[in-house]
Amino acid sequence: MGATQLSADVIPGINSKGGGMLLPEGKTKMFYKYINFDRNSMFNGSSKVPNREQLDATANINLLMLAYGVSSNFNIGLVVPHKSIEATAKLGMNDVAIDNSGIGDILIMGRYKLTDLKKDGYQTALKFGVKLPTGSTNDGFKKAPPFARNVNTPLPTQMGTGAAEYKLGIGVSKLFENARLDANAMFTYRPLAEHDYDFGNEFAYDIGYMHALGEKFNVGVEYNGKYNSKTDMGDDANPMLRQRLPFKAFSGTVGYLTPQVQFLPFGKPKVHLEIGMAFLLHKNVKEYQPLEKKRFIVRFGYLF
Numbered sequence: 001m002g003a004t005q006l007s008a009d010v011i012p013g014i015n016s017k018g019g020g021m022l023l024p025e026g027k028t029k030m031f032y033k034y035i036n037f038d039r040n041s042m043f044n045g046s047s048k049v050p051n052r053e054q055l056d057a058t059a060n061i062n063l064l065m066l067a068y069g070v071s072s073n074f075n076i077g078l079v080v081p082h083k084s085i086e087a088t089a090k091l092g093m094n095d096v097a098i099d100n101s102g103i104g105d106i107l108i109m110g111r112y113k114l115t116d117l118k119k120d121g122y123q124t125a126l127k128f129g130v131k132l133p134t135g136s137t138n139d140g141f142k143k144a145p146p147f148a149r150n151v152n153t154p155l156p157t158q159m160g161t162g163a164a165e166y167k168l169g170i171g172v173s174k175l176f177e178n179a180r181l182d183a184n185a186m187f188t189y190r191p192l193a194e195h196d197y198d199f200g201n202e203f204a205y206d207i208g209y210m211h212a213l214g215e216k217f218n219v220g221v222e223y224n225g226k227y228n229s230k231t232d233m234g235d236d237a238n239p240m241l242r243q244r245l246p247f248k249a250f251s252g253t254v255g256y257l258t259p260q261v262q263f264l265p266f267g268k269p270k271v272h273l274e275i276g277m278a279f280l281l282h283k284n285v286k287e288y289q290p291l292e293k294k295r296f297i298v299r300f301g302y303l304f
Contacts, residue, residue, distance in 0.1 A: 009264065010180045011210070011262060011264075011269045012182050012208070013206075013209075013210055013222045013258070013276075014274045014276040014297050015222055015258055017186070018171060020113070020170075020182075021123060021125070021171075021182075022073070022074075022075045022113055022123075023068065027303065027304065029068075029301060030065070030301065030302050031066075031299060032064055032299070032301075033062075033065065033297070034060070034061070034299075035295055036060050036295070037059055037292035038056075038058050039055065039057040039058075039087075039290040039291065041291060041292075042055065042289065043290070043291050053091060054088075054089060055087065055088075055247075057085065057088075057290065058086050059085050060083075060084040060085075061082070061084075063080070064079070064081075065079045073112060077108070077110070077111075077129075078108055079106065080103065081103070082101070082104065083101060083135075084101040085098060085099075087157065091145050094146060096141060096143060096144065098141055098142055099142040100157055102135065102159045103134060103159065104134070104135040105135045107131045108130055108131075109127060109167065110128055110129060112125060122172060123172070123173050124170060124171065124173075127171060127184075128168050128169075129166075129167045130164055130166055130167070131165035131166075133160055133161060133164055137159075157247055161190065163190070164191070165189065165190045165191075167188050169185050169204075170184070170185055171185075172184075179209065179211040180209075180210050182208050182210075183205075184206050184207075185203070188201060188204070189201055198249070199228075199231065200230065201228070201229045202227070202229075204227075206222055208220060208221065208222035208223070208258075209222075215267040216263060216265060219260070219261055220259075220260055221258065222276075224256045224257075224258055225254065225255035227252070228249075228250050230252075231249050231251050247290075248288075248289040251285060251287060252285035252286040252287075252289075253282075253283070253284045255280075255281045255283075256278040256279060257281045258279075260276030260297075269303060270303045273299070273300050275297070275298055276299075277294060277296055278297065279293070280293045280294065
């Protein structure tokens, strides 16, 4: 979730989470963000490997985000996701299909200002929150392989984890005459989820630079990276399924480079539209699993 100041016409990058900036007291901002990506390539370690199951997956994610300036030092935000995931794969002679959609886990975040832009020349904020288990955990196969029928088959394609997740991070921002620099780091603690499915703890980090070309257009680039611990399935209800299917929760290190364009139709950040494309820059996964090579991202924001 990104935040900005009224005086800053160069707004945060499309994935930057706003760095250390906050909304002014009493102000509300609404975001709508759309993300689309395909997963039809498999990786192991830092290498691309044959897609032996012929996995072909598409994800469409819609995010509605609200942020409110409780005071000049504290903001609160809400993120409501809706996911749509379609996937097909082949296991020997058996076709497998998934077609799941619905509301995911809702995120509540707070941010508290630690240093002040005017006094210190840069601004930092402490970020903390909880992801609530509001998404369904019963999403299974549209077409299951014989060994998975009538069996508990938890997947990372389900809409929710079934357990709360806890987030703690920090953001920093530096404004220039016609540009801004934002950076963030965030740790997510994930207990074992519903069905003892482990999505792994996560450390995400990003840095982005945005530059104003004129009154209405900004361009920029971000680096978005993350590390997820190796998943531990524990007493998984169906360990054979995990070994044989390409559907796995992400584990390892990955980084994306995201060039983007911002359009401010009125020359101020009250209304803005952004388009970005994230390209896979590097990867080192902990086990055989799929990754998207690119993501298409659109964001619309309105400041009340």
